Amino acid sequence: MVKETLDAPYSHYLLDAELSQKVDHRTTEEMDIDGFTLMEIAGSSAAKKILQHNKQLQHNVFLCGKGNNAGDALVVARYLLQHDARVTLVFISGTDDLSKDTQKNLKLLRAFDKKDRITIYEKWSGFSAPNNYNFIIDGMLGTGLTSDLRGDYAKAVGWANQQQHPVLAMDIPTGLHPDSGEKMGKAIEAVRTFSFGGRKQGFYLNDGPAVTGTIDYCDLPFPNAYKEDCKTFALDTDWVSLPSYTPGKHKYDSGVLHIVAGSEGLTGAAIMAARSAWAEGLGAIIIICPRGLLSVFEHNLPSVIKKPVGKKEDYYFKESHAEQVQDILQEKESSMLLGPGLGRNTDTISFVEQLLTTTTTDTIIDADGLWCLSQLEEWPKTDQANWILTPHPGELQKLIKDEIGEGHQRLNTVRKLCQENNTTILSKGMPGIIGTPSRKCYLTNYNTNYFARAGSGDVLAGKVSAFSALGLAADESCAAALLNGQQKLSSLQKDTNKIPEPTDFI
Ligand SMILES: NC(=O)C1=CN([C@@H]2O[C@H](COP(=O)(O)OP(=O)(O)OC[C@H]3O[C@@H](n4cnc5c(N)ncnc54)[C@H](OP(=O)(O)O)[C@@H]3O)[C@@H](O)[C@H]2O)[C@H](O)CC1
Numbered sequence: 001m002v003k004e005t006l007d008a009p010y011s012h013y014l015l016d017a018e019l020s021q022k023v024d025h026r027t028t029e030e031m032d033i034d035g036f037t038l039m040e041i042a043g044s045s046a047a048k049k050i051l052q053h054n055k056q057l058q059h060n061v062f063l064c065g066k067g068n069n070a071g072d073a074l075v076v077a078r079y080l081l082q083h084d085a086r087v088t089l090v091f092i093s094g095t096d097d098l099s100k101d102t103q104k105n106l107k108l109l110r111a112f113d114k115k116d117r118i119t120i121y122e123k124w125s126g127f128s129a130p131n132n133y134n135f136i137i138d139g140m141l142g143t144g145l146t147s148d149l150r151g152d153y154a155k156a157v158g159w160a161n162q163q164q165h166p167v168l169a170m171d172i173p174t175g176l177h178p179d180s181g182e183k184m185g186k187a188i189e190a191v192r193t194f195s196f197g198g199r200k201q202g203f204y205l206n207d208g209p210a211v212t213g214t215i216d217y218c219d220l221p222f223p224n225a226y227k228e229d230c231k232t233f234a235l236d237t238d239w240v241s242l243p244s245y246t247p248g249k250h251k252y253d254s255g256v257l258h259i260v261a262g263s264e265g266l267t268g269a270a271i272m273a274a275r276s277a278w279a280e281g282l283g284a285i286i287i288i289c290p291r292g293l294l295s296v297f298e299h300n301l302p303s304v305i306k307k308p309v310g311k312k313e314d315y316y317f318k319e320s321h322a323e324q325v326q327d328i329l330q331e332k333e334s335s336m337l338l339g340p341g342l343g344r345n346t347d348t349i350s351f352v353e354q355l356l357t358t359t360t361t362d363t364i365i366d367a368d369g370l371w372c373l374s375q376l377e378e379w380p381k382t383d384q385a386n387w388i389l390t391p392h393p394g395e396l397q398k399l400i401k402d403e404i405g406e407g408h409q410r411l412n413t414v415r416k417l418c419q420e421n422n423t424t425i426l427s428k429g430m431p432g433i434i435g436t437p438s439r440k441c442y443l444t445n446y447n448t449n450y451f452a453r454a455g456s457g458d459v460l461a462g463k464v465s466a467f468s469a470l471g472l473a474a475d476e477s478c479a480a481a482l483l484n485g486q487q488k489l490s491s492l493q494k495d496t497n498k499i500p501e502p503t504d505f506i
């Protein structure tokens, strides 16, 4: 099994609807903490955060469904009422069928209203918005969403999204699927989402990032052990430590990376990857290339050692080169980056197959290396070899020989592929997904669309390979590379409005 070392704190566990409901259920059943208490904790912590940021609240509109999500909103309403704000409640499904705890909270809210400051609409059709108000609070649907938005729910969401007033969502923007991040017909476009007891996986997939706004995590007293089934985590700089540079005594003590790359006309990718890896402080980078390309690398990469294979007239890798490459790899303990600019000759596919069949070196496979792999009937992976694959969506599709779809489907594909092949995958796209052999997946929490430019993939592959060569485990190498990109992006955005170029991430 590939060694995995990422260990997300519980605050970075991303729940799906099933796990949310299971954790909720176990807490009420086994810990004897009733749902009303959980609702009070959820709603009161959201209310306190709202009041902290907004001292002058005069009037707020609450859109309520009939389940417990509405109960959370009613708790918020009570706190705001206590701070003298007026409250308009709209019950999309009326009040006859409210869940038990939501019913209780409505009764309690009414008991707090001594100054006639609450207006209640029992159905959507009669609702007319007050002239002036601060926020729309979305308490229509949470984890109980089961299908595309029906009837008046869809109308209420459409209305809320057209208003100038910001929408604050309870737990999940109504209409967003908690697991897939897809809009179920329509979804509330929130400026802030108060997420109770755990952020939801769907916030980071598909439409999720566009509609959740700022996510405020509100803790609930759920025992950590109940979350152990969780297999999806948010990747963030606050819990993954990036490696710091420590020079070794000798160049071969400080991390060695072999880059097996290049074919005629395709040397740029390897040059970008080598520069990117070199910037992380490796002791040595050794480019292994077909001998005919030696002068290109000599000219462009003075700090890099070159080990050409084959004859002067070889401009791409052939099967007969595999043994020589394997001998070079065995000279030094190292990681290998296989793929940048390899080209797509039939002989190169055989070379890749032959090399992978024999090598036990930790291998990062990118670009044409992935293409060659996709042409093979079976992956020639030895049990001892640790692989990291770094496909963009098109390459992933080729690898599985099927459609992969958007974020959620891609997440499921990556999870399955990693487990079946005992490999780590850094799946590029929005979000970036790291998949591991144990089925655990990590999702990036920033706009990775900035990397969708030619050359970015080579820079990223260089970083993953550098961190692997520096001794990080496969999952950590991917995480460090993605977070390295996030840090560079945020310092670039602080200093300038320039559209980031791949070289900015070196
Ligand atoms: N996680 C926790 O521990 C806590 C969660 N809280 C909050 O509770 C919600 C989940 O509450 P739940 O009652 O299970 O579900 P919802 O409030 O989301 O709503 C379920 C009702 O919605 C109807 N429904 C479902 N899909 C649709 C749709 N597409 N269109 C219209 N209506 C829909 C459904 O009614 P049916 O009669 O149609 O079946 C449900 O009745 C969670 O998200 C948190 O906000 C607690 O307050 C704290 C602890």
Ligand SMILES: [K+]
Pocket: 069, 138, 139, 140, 141, 142, 169, 170, 171, 172, 173, 174
């Ligand atoms: K909601």
